[in-house]
Amino acid sequence: MKLTEKETEILEILEEDSRLTPETIAKMIGLSEEETKKLISGLEEKKIIVNYATTIDWKKVDGHEGVTAMIDVKVAPKRGVGFDEIAERIYRFNEVKSVYLMSGAYDLSVVIEGKTMNDIARFVSEKLSTLESVLSTTTHFILKKYKHDGIIFDHEDKDKRIVVSP
Structure with missing residues (x-):
């Protein structure tokens, strides 16, 4: 458009x-x-502006630290609908924050959030892996967030002056 x-x-x-x-x-x-x-x-x-979002650094709020994981998913696409049908089934889970069709070894990249690593493991083993088209998954846990959607986290203005010594 x-x-x-x-x-x-x-x-x-x-x-x-x-x-x-x-x-x-x-x-x-x-x-x-x-x-x-x-x-x-x-x-x-026209749905060009889809949403107005706020970026929150939840690790600074007691009781809301949580765990975020990125899951690479290899799927068998279905004839006539390709990856769209399985992607829709995945993004309908409440834990799922994002789903992307990717190039490379895996087909979909899924970002999910849970309270604990066990919540993520349970999601993968009980919900995601049991879907008919899912062939395999690889889970990556986010350990620290440095930058997200253009926002830098934990950035302190450090003294950028050059040290001069005699």
Whole structure:
């Protein structure tokens, strides 16, 4: 779908900070607030703007640390529907946060969250691996998050001055 220059500008601004008001965005792109609201509504109706999300560093909140895993899944695609049917079955599980069709040795990459490693193991053994089209899985546990969706975690402004010694 071809977008106007102003629509593209709005998307780039909202991607950076979705909390900005239409009034602020209007000033940034040189349109009236009403025109800006209309463009944003149109982008929402067309499902180009899908959601407004907040990134939270849950490890800083007691009791919400949890475990995130990335699971590589090899599947047997079905005739006529390819990978879409099995991907849909997988993304309908509550634990699943993302599903991607990938190139390479595995077909799907699945990101899931659980409270413990045992929750992840139980999901893989009782739900994911038992699906008819699933041939094999490989699970990777995320140990530390450095950057996610362009947001840097635990970044401290360190002194970047060069040490000079006599």
